[in-house]
Amino acid sequence: MFSGRLGAQYADAGQQAETAQLGMWAFIATEVLFFGALIFSYCIYRFEYPEQFRLAGHDSFILLGSINQAILITSSLTMVLAVRAAKADQQRALIWLLCATVALGLAFLGVKGYEYARDVSSHSVPVIDYVFKPGYRPPTEIFWCFYFIATGLHALHLTIGIVLVALLAVRAAQGAFSPSYDAPLEVIGLYWSFVDTVWFFLFACIYPLGRAGP
């Protein structure tokens, strides 16, 4: 039973679902360029000022970054298991897994908010409240500019994902999805896992720096 609306331009629900997925992949390609350019600009500055970036990176909180990565990895698992539950017509599991994904997304934002508060209290906010420690020069501020821009944009993407998954949970509770109609779950699942992927690269840019000593 196909419970979604079939567009006039599609032959069947399968073709509509495939098209929706390709659309999301095209969107993800633009996001790869968006975050890729940001990370590449970081790489140029890090190559030019390796010592200053090492000093600045040491002031980030690797434990909080790691906890957040574990949360996101687990949320990707719950999201893909939600799609699996829809395909198997396991409606209760579908609803609970979507709720778990939302909860994990909110947990990420909570940890990130706590991390931002620690960054503020350690005077690591460029332009507004940044204290140069002995040996620090202006490129350390560039590192923190990247940190706030990149993690802020990532958090914005995650927030959009949380809203979308929450809407899916509401629709799932109304019985909107079935083994023959799970396209919205597949498409939002792709977006969610991509946002997870972005964090892997932001983690590599920010947290491991300056831990092993000079």
Added chain:
Amino acid sequence: MSTNPPEPIGPYVIGWAVLLLLLGVSVLAAYEPIGIFQPIVHFGIAFTQAAIVFLIFMKLRGQPSLKWVFAGAGFFWLIFLFGLTMVDYATRSGYPLR
């Protein structure tokens, strides 16, 4: 209404475990004095994790080639973005300003 048998859960759970393992390796490597290999190791781990997510969680594994083209398009254009930018940085004289 017919229902499909559930997909095997194994690849997802294994993928999740490997991603967490790689996170652990990344954190441990951060404290190792490996000098210039630090970015290579950490970005290598990030690329490996991204590949796992793309293949398993985003289900690219076993998909038709059209989906691979769409998935690879962003990375393809990234090569031009990186390449042309590096041409500028590699050939500009008097950079960086000290």
